[in-house]
Amino acid sequence: MILTRFTETGPEPDHRLHLNQSGPPSTALGGDPGFVVQLDAYSGPLDLLMHLLREEQIDIADIPIARIADQFLGAIHQLGLNQAADYLDMAGRLLRLKAQMLLPRRLDDDTWEDPRHELVRRLLEYQQIREIVTWMERAVERRASQYARGYLPPPPVLPPPPLTLDLIEMLSAVERVIAAIPSPMFHRVVPRPLDVEGATVRLEALLAEKEEFGWLEALGPRPTITDVLSTFIALLELARRGRLNLVQPVPFAPMVIRRESTHPAD
Amino acid sequence: MNPLTQLIEAALFSAARPLTVEELQTLEPDASLSDVRQSLDQLRERYDFNQHGIEVVELAGGFQIVSRAHFAAALERAQFTVRTPKLTGAAMETLAVIAYRQPVGRAEIEEIRGVNAAGVLRTLQERDLIEVVGRSDELGRPLLYGTTNLFLELLGLRELAELPRAEELTIALHPHVPEEPAEGEAAAYVESES
Numbered sequence: 001m002i003l004t005r006f007t008e009t010g011p012e013p014d015h016r017l018h019l020n021q022s023g024p025p026s027t028a029l030g031g032d033p034g035f036v037v038q039l040d041a042y043s044g045p046l047d048l049l050m051h052l053l054r055e056e057q058i059d060i061a062d063i064p065i066a067r068i069a070d071q072f073l074g075a076i077h078q079l080g081l082n083q084a085a086d087y088l089d090m091a092g093r094l095l096r097l098k099a100q101m102l103l104p105r106r107l108d109d110d111t112w113e114d115p116r117h118e119l120v121r122r123l124l125e126y127q128q129i130r131e132i133v134t135w136m137e138r139a140v141e142r143r144a145s146q147y148a149r150g151y152l153p154p155p156p157v158l159p160p161p162p163l164t165l166d167l168i169e170m171l172s173a174v175e176r177v178i179a180a181i182p183s184p185m186f187h188r189v190v191p192r193p194l195d196v197e198g199a200t201v202r203l204e205a206l207l208a209e210k211e212e213f214g215w216l217e218a219l220g221p222r223p224t225i226t227d228v229l230s231t232f233i234a235l236l237e238l239a240r241r242g243r244l245n246l247v248q249p250v251p252f253a254p255m256v257i258r259r260e261s262t263h264p265a266d
Numbered sequence: 267m268n269p270l271t272q273l274i275e276a277a278l279f280s281a282a283r284p285l286t287v288e289e290l291q292t293l294e295p296d297a298s299l300s301d302v303r304q305s306l307d308q309l310r311e312r313y314d315f316n317q318h319g320i321e322v323v324e325l326a327g328g329f330q331i332v333s334r335a336h337f338a339a340a341l342e343r344a345q346f347t348v349r350t351p352k353l354t355g356a357a358m359e360t361l362a363v364i365a366y367r368q369p370v371g372r373a374e375i376e377e378i379r380g381v382n383a384a385g386v387l388r389t390l391q392e393r394d395l396i397e398v399v400g401r402s403d404e405l406g407r408p409l410l411y412g413t414t415n416l417f418l419e420l421l422g423l424r425e426l427a428e429l430p431r432a433e434e435l436t437i438a439l440h441p442h443v444p445e446e447p448a449e450g451e452a453a454a455y456v457e458s459e460s
Contacts, residue, residue, distance in 0.1 A: 043355040044381035086381040125378055132362040133355070135430050136421060140353070143422030145338035146323060147347045148330050149279060 045090030046126040048075060053123075060123055063116055065101050069094035093119070192226050199227070199234035207244060207259050215255040267312065270297050271305040275331075278309075284328030284419065326418035327425065360386045361395060361417065365429060369399045369410035387411065395420065 042048040052071050053060060072094055076087045100115040165173075202220065206213055219231050235257065238244050245258040267275070273293050277285060290302045297305075306329055310322040320331050333341065341347045353361070360383055363375050375383045390396045391411075399412035418425065 043359055044379055046380040047355075090380060122378075122380070126380065129359055129362050129378060132366065132430065133358045136358055136362060136365075137352075139421040139423065142335065143325070143420065144349055145335040146321075146332035146422070147338070147341060148282065148332045 045072075045087045046123065047130075048072065048087070049090065050123065050127060050130070060120060060127075063120070065094065065097045065116060069098045194226060194230045194233065196230050196233050196237070199230040200238065203231070203234055203238060203257075204243075206257075207238075210259070212256060212258045215257065218257055267308065268305070270294055270301060271308050274302065274305045275309055278322065278329060278331045281330075284324075284326050284330040286328040289328070323422065324424050325422050326415045354386075356381070356386050357390060360390060361413065364390075364396055364411050365413050365417070365426065368412040369402075370412075371402050371404070371408040371410050373408060375411075 052068060073091055076091060097115055105112050203218060219228060235246060239246050242260050244260055247256045247258060274290055277290060277293055287299055287302050291297055291299055313321050319337060320333055323330055323332050342349055359379050360375060363378050364370055367374060372383055372387060394414055395417045396411045397414050398409045400410045401407040402410055
């Protein structure tokens with residue numbers, strides 16, 4: 001541990017009475033260095049600090065910083081928390097406060113502000129949070145003893161486990177993927193030319209002849225698939241030009257082709 | 267019981283979550299919200315008056331039929347129900363800070379609790395007890411957190427206002443005034459740093 005215990009070197013009139021350097025650091029934490037308390041015992045440095053203050057029955061408004069700083073360092077040492085940055089941060093703050101308290105000051109210095117003020121504010125704030133937590137825990141307890149029908153707490157959404165694989169696994173995975181790629185397939189495209197123009201001529205002839213005719217009539221006898229497609233496209237094109245109307249009286253009924261009245265047959 | 271009350275009883279019985287008055291109203295389009303509330307009152311009084319083993323509770327903005335608390339031990343002993351595991355102290359502290367300071371960023375939570383809060387925040391988010399409600403305008407635009415409906419359900423609260431108010435607590439928390447935080451915080455900071 002880098003931080004070593006300070007020894008009292010300067011005057012600290014406010015706290016001299018409380019000092020008891022030779023005694024054990026805290027009755028609660030004991031002096032046995034082999035005893036390591038679980039980290040969970042305290043929810044943070046403020047919790048530990050509150051615990052120390054309670055044990056010593058110290059007035060929060062007048063904290064003997066030097067003593068508490070020493071006890072805090074002793075406690076985190078005993079707790080085996082040396083690695084916990086949160087605790088070391090608080091230890092650093094306490095030591096700085098201790099140093100500030102040791103600075104000599106004149107009694108009539110009105111501008112002097114208690115450097116402990118910020119710490120006290122945080123402790124009070126934290127103490128209030130603890131009080132709310134106690135209230136909340138009672139509420140949770142009360143609520144937990146009332147069971148709703150088939151109530152299941154929603155399962156936590158777990159993040160996907162981290163991917164762990166080595167180079168060989170990855171390369172064999174690549175090989176498996178490559179093996180799974182099917183060999184390329186070739187399609188022969190056979191041209192089947194549509195005769196849209198021929199169909200248009202045929203339809204126009206029919207239009208000139210009849211006011212209205214059916215889809216089967218428009219196709220003519222024994223249509224091939226090419227005839228059907230050509231006729232259909234021709235019908236759409238003529239409808240677009242406003243030469244005819246395409247009507248389907250009911251769904252799935254055969255189409256009825258009607259001459260457009262505004263375009264009499266020419 | 268009138269038909270609406272019966273219908274609401276059926277809905278509360280079959281739903282596994284609290285149902286709001288508005289949701290219950292969709293059962294019967296002709297019923298008004300106050301009809302629904304009246305029926306809920308009727309149902310609750312009936313369960314209480316006839317000393318049923320179940321009761322109607324209002325929580326998280328909705329209503330739910332639950333078993334009465336004093337049967338919990340027997341139900342658990344018979345393993346008909348399993349008590350949800352308790353949250354850790356760190357999780358409860360974090361929830362408390364968020365409940366009172368929301369919307370609140372991670373830095374403020376860590377300042378109040380004096381510990382790193384990243385892990386706890388992630389856990390609480392996974393359990394759907396808190397959610398990201400926005401971003402602060404501060405440097406780095408940190409995420410701001412707030413509590414969810416499930417948080418209210420966990421505590422059996424109707425609304426956040428049911429949490430004890432600051433002045434009801436034995437220690438008065440210095441009020442969180444968003445209008446002038448910079449000045450006060452800065453002063454406190456300088457004080458401790460100088």
